[in-house]
Amino acid sequence: MNTNLPEPGTEERAHAEHLATLLRNEIRVNGPMPFARWMELCLYAPALGYYSAGRTKFGPAGDFVTxxxxxxxxxxxxxxxxxxxxxxxxxxxxxxxxxxxxxxxxxxxxxxxxxxxxxxxxxxxxxxxxxxxxxxxxxxxxxxxxxxxxxxxxxxxxxxxxxxxxxxxxxxxxALPTTRFTLKDGEVFEEHVALEGERFVCIDRPADLLVANAVRHLERALGAPFDDGYRSEVLPQLxxxxxxxxxxxxxxxxxxxxxxxxxREFYLPERRDGTLVCHYRHRAHADPLHWPGLTDLTAFVDFTALAEAGVxxxxxxxxxxxxxxxxxxxxxxxxxxxxxxxxxxxxxxxxxxxxxxxxxxxxxxxxxxxxxxxxxxxxxxxxxxxxxxx
Missing domain, CATH: 3.40.50.12710 (Rossmann fold)
Structure with a gap:
């Protein structure tokens, strides 16, 4: 947990715990949750997600300024x-x-x-x-x-x-729910959220065909495979x-x-942990599991992918x-x-x-x-x- 962030009030804590209960229940029923699904629920779950609930999001009283x-x-x-x-x-x-x-x-x-x-x-x-x-x-x-x-x-x-x-x-x-991927022994893995007791943790599981093909498309376009351990984001649904x-x-x-x-700039070798950013009360941090429903989750945009999708x-x-x-x-x-x-x-x-x-x-x-x-x-x-x- 990020200890440099402000502590939420009692109502905010209750809100985050309500969403955390929903997330835990889905994981217990369906197994580890793809990160894209985690992001979708944390941002858009009815009445509980970051954008669906009643907190101020924009401007000085929110978490970021557009x-x-x-x-x-x-x-x-x-x-x-x-x-x-x-x-x-x-x-x-x-x-x-x-x-x-x-x-x-x-x-x-x-x-x-x-x-x-x-x-x-x-x-x-x-x-x-x-x-x-x-x-x-x-x-x-x-x-x-x-x-x-x-x-x-x-x-x-x-x-x-x-x-x-x-x-x-x-x-x-x-703010589109993004897929997080990594490489192990040359094979594509997808980041998931799992439970250790009541605590949320990130784990990697073999990617399905849609995600694996999206990553292989990136490698072909870049002209080189990703190194083992390289982690980033991709939007197969774009x-x-x-x-x-x-x-x-x-x-x-x-x-x-x-x-x-x-x-080519999005997937630079030195950007090996991706572009995911979390915002809470005008502070950026890197823990997407922290205070679900209170934290904005975003990933930078691959504009080449956006150009391809438009055409x-x-x-x-x-x-x-x-x-x-x-x-x-x-x-x-x-x-x-x-x-x-x-x-x-x-x-x-x-x-x-x-x-x-x-x-x-x-x-x-x-x-x-x-x-x-x-x-x-x-x-x-x-x-x-x-x-x-x-």
Whole structure:
């Protein structure tokens, strides 16, 4: 157990123990649990998972800060980048946001789209957390004009009927339940969570065919086998997930922003324990078994795999670039404003620095985009395209 982390209160302890009981019961019935299943339950178990329960997740009072929580510049810049595409697609164009967070992105984006005369017919939020959806509804109803708020709809699954518009996902792929693998005597093993008495422990078991094939695909793409003992993450389900969320898009653009690397950087030999990171009260740690339901679990994104999945789903690849370069090329500095009070101007400049500097979010976060239906979109991303790195 990580002793450098703050101790939870009585209610939080009870919450974590409730989820731990559910996890123990499933392990006792089904045997050791694949790590991907552990992560799925810890994040999304109804009423108990990290994103499903009622704790504050985002901002200073939560466990981490996302780009939309820094201020409104990130969302406004994304909205401006999408505005020409929405206008070109016409009155029936929709905007689909995957995972609405605190609602900050939707608020700022809708205000900017209204200013750009590019409001979508519907602003759809695909939000798996009932708690977060309720908070988003309350905030949007309170802070947006009724005629704009009326365009916002919440959905529980991707649209099944064909639609036109744009899809945006910020820090979503990193929260997909990931598979952890390792190599022993050249064979692929998958990390599981087991029980020793009442205590959770990680063990390795021979991988099934899906996981083994995913790892062998990585080795072929990298041109060399992984060393014994090398441990990392892979998302065998990523192609199916991208197809599920993008498959019904008939014409439009798709943009993913997340932290990660191209494949050759993701699986560097020295990164031999993977990229899994746990967040608890603004502290990062490496123990995914610590306080289940109270800790956010994420893994960096293999952007090469995301590019493969997008093309495999029938999308046209548009470009790939660091977040900072993409935002600057999309007019981020134009949003700072020259006629603001000095205090607000200083705040916005600080926000720009966090979003764009290489040592902060500027290079750690990456943007990748696709289109469908012959749509032209996101010239700011194409201006700094680094797809040769994928």
């Amino acid at each position: 780009a939309p929580e820094l201020g409104d510049l990130f969302a406004r810049c994304i909205a401006r980048a999408f505005a020409p595409t929405l206008r070109a697609l016409g009155a029936d164009a929709d905007f689909l946001e995957l995972g609405g967070g605190s609602g900050a992105f939707a608020l700022a984006a809708l205000r900017e789209l209204a200013a750009q005369d590019a409001l979508p017919r519907r602003f759809l939020i695909l939000e798996p957390s009932a708690d977060l959806a309720a908070r988003q509804r309350e905030r949007i109803a309170a802070e947006l004009p009724p005629e704009v708020a009326a365009r916002v709809q919440w959905i529980a699954r991707p649209p099944e009927a064909g639609w036109r518009g744009v899809l945006f996902a910020n820090e979503v792929v990193d 192609p199916y997930w991208v197809q599920a969320v993008c498959g019904s898009l008939e014409a439009g653009a798709v943009l993913f922003v997340d932290y990660g690397y191209p494949r 495999g789903a029938g999308l046209d690849f548009t470009g790939y670039a660091p977040q900072g370069q993409f935002l600057l090329a999309s007019g981020l500095l134009d949003l700072v404003g020259d006629d603001l009070p000095e205090v607000l101007r200083v705040q916005r400049i600080a926000e720009v620095k966090r979003l764009t500097l290489p040592g902060d979010m500027g290079e750690r976060f990456q943007a990748i985009a696709f289109t469908r239906g012959g749509v032209e979109a996101l010239p700011g991303l194409r201006a700094f395209d680094l797809s040769h790195r994928l």
